[in-house]
Structure formats: structure tokens, C-alpha cells
Amino acid sequence: MKSNHSLQTSVIIILAVGLIALALSGFLNPLIKITLSPFIGAQTWISERYRVVQTYLNAPADVALMRQRISELESENARLQVQIVELQNQVSEAQVLASLVAFARAHSENQYIAGQVIGYDPSPFIHYIIINRGSDDGLRRGMPVVTAQGLVGQISALTSAAARVQLITDAKSAVNVHLQQADTDAVLRGQITADIGLEKIPQSANVRAGDLILTSGLGGNFPPNLVIGQVTTVRKLDYELFQTAEVQPAVDFNQLEIVLVIVNFRPVDILPLIPAPGQ
């Protein structure tokens, strides 16, 4: 009995060692593959089904998370869009200011204060703008207002922090000008349609389209040699006393953003020097 038991144990040990040796040496690989493949197939199938069930059960939480993330990204996108617009405005303002600084440096004989255009006159019959500088900034009535392109107008009224500027396109505006190529003087007047035209051009003057128009300084209302615009069309009729002309202004009055006020120029009141009728 004892010997039978020992024999069985020895056989089992030998078989086990033999199987291990065969497995390690690779002879049993095909058998292992055939044996394990149904188990692997079953495990794969069960694992996939479990993943589907898990995804289905977790879907509401994922969808809610994604929706929240989308909402956060949309609000961040909107905030960045607003920031882009603000930065573009700042860039545009910086460009305008740079051109005004260049203009001020080129015309260093004058002193300037920059003002932002904050409003336009609501009446369609007159042409005025409102700037955010006033008497507290050293502005006074009658000071000329310019941009880098040319003459804009003249301060007509002001408070401590704002000023109203009469544009040269206003029908009541009159500017004494000099035509550079024709070398003659004339009067620039605004019209209700916001156009500007020249009057009182002598019949003997040879005015042509493209002639540059500058302030003449006569009358003392504006300093001389400020650019106004160019002649576009000339009207010359022999039976009239003077020629007239249409003018293309150098300044775009619909796009005014920042203007310069010439603060070291005071208009001269020449009315006392004009003799009264009958004298």
C-alpha cells in the first residue's frame, strides 16, 4: 500500500515536471492556444457588453459635463471676441493719434490739444460736432480745430468739459482761403448738404480742378496755410461778377474721431476796424 502511494506521487511529479518543461520549451503552445481561445472569446464578448452598459449608464453625466464645457467655451469665445473688438478699436485710435502726433510735429509752430468727438448736432440743417474738451483744458471760443488731413472748423461754444465745434461745412461758416496754384483769394462757404464751395473768386483768376485750397489768414479767424481741400469743378460765367467752384474737402467729416484744437491762436476781432456805412 505504502509503495503504491509513493509510486503515484512520483508519477504525478514526473508528469507535472514534464508538462512544465514542455510548456517552457514551447511544444505545448498550439494546445494552449486551442484551449484558451474559447475563454478569450467569451471574455472579450462579456467585456464589450459591459463597456456598452457602462457607457449607457454614464452617458447622462458625460453629456451634462460636455454641455457645461461647451457653454464655458462659448462664453470664453464671446469674451475673447469682445476683447478683439476693443483691441481693434484701440489700434485704430492709436493709428489716428499717431497721425495727429506726426501732424503736430510737422507743424510745431502751433500748440495743440487733442479732443475726442463725442457727438454730432441732431439738427440736419446745421453741422456741428461736440468734443470732450472744454474751458478747463484751456480752450476758448474761436480756436481753430484741425485734423492731420486739414481744417475741421472753429469752436463756437463751450462748457467746462466740452466744446461745440462749427464745421466748415456748416451753412453759416465762412473761411477766407487762398488757392495755391491760381494764387488768388476766395471765400469758402458751407452748404446745407454738407458740401463746401468757393465764392468771390475773381473773374481774372485761372482756377483749375485739382487746385489746392489753404486758409489765407485774412480776417484773423484762422491761421494761414491750413489745408482745406481741392477744387473739383469751376463755374465761370462772363455775366457774373465772380467765379464759383465746388470743393472736395481733405477731411472726411462723417468719420471724425479725434481732432486737434490749436490753442495758441486767438481769432482777431476786426469789426472795430471796419468803418460803419456812411463814415
Added chain:
Amino acid sequence: MRPIPFLLAIPVLGFCAVIQSSVISRMPLFNGKADLLLLVVIAWTLYPKVDSAWFWAGVAGFAGMLISALPPGVYLAGYLIAVGLALFLKRYLWKVPLLAMITAVILGCVVIHVISYIVVSLQQGQLLPVNIVINLVLIPGLLLNVLLATPVYALLRDLAGWIYPEEIIDDF
């Protein structure tokens, strides 16, 4: 007489004056411009229970005088006449308030343009060209005002409804 409608005139019309000067006046059609103060005053006047229309016209006229270089009194006279016309129309067109609004806006716009035309012509010492004023100023201005009339009327009706709530009468 309740004080709130009178007190409300100053911030509402002040805000409208700022919007008129800084936004509306930068959007002309040819040479015509919308008049937000006129629209607000007329819309306020046409609400059935409003009793402060004349006061609102006065405040709007004062606000117009502050933001415009027109001689003082032009906007005041214009808005007072416009309110008078609106009150007259309210009696006969009370069942169709939007029609009353548009009619009052057209009449009010014409009145203000006529007053402005006369005053500016007197200042210049010569008449402005009528055909240009009508074609490039009046008609485009009328169009812009009529376009804005409906939304302004809707907004002011809600505001007036909040100030003058409907009375609920229980019948037992």
C-alpha cells in the same frame, strides 16, 4: 398727480439726448436724421393714462437745446406743438394707437423741420433751397423717424404701463 412720471422724464430724456447726439446723429440718410426725443415724447403722450405729456415735451425741448446749436426755443416749440398734435390725434385714433403714433411722428417731424428751416433761413438772411431741403432733409428724416416709431412706441408703452398700471375692478 403722481410725481414719478414727472421725475422719470429727466433720466429717460437725458439718456435719449445722449443717444441722439452720439449715435443717431451719426447715421444720417442723405442729410436727414431721426429724432429720438420726438419719438419718445410722442409715444409717451399717446399712452391713454399719461398726464405728464406737456412736461415731457418741455424737458425734451430743454435737452434738445443743450445738444444742438439751433437757437434756444426751436426744439421746445417744436416738441410742444408735436405733443399738442399727438393729444388731438389720441382723441380720434385711440383705437389704433400705432396709426396715431405714425401720424403724429410725421406731423411732428414736419413741424420741427419747418421751424428749423425758418429759423436757419432768418439767421442766414436768405431762404435755403426748398427742393434740397425737401428731397435731402425732410423726406429722409421722415423715413428714418417712421422706421423707428414702432420699436420706440413698444418700449415706451411698456414703460408707461409700468408707471400707470391697469386697475383691476372686481365685480361681484
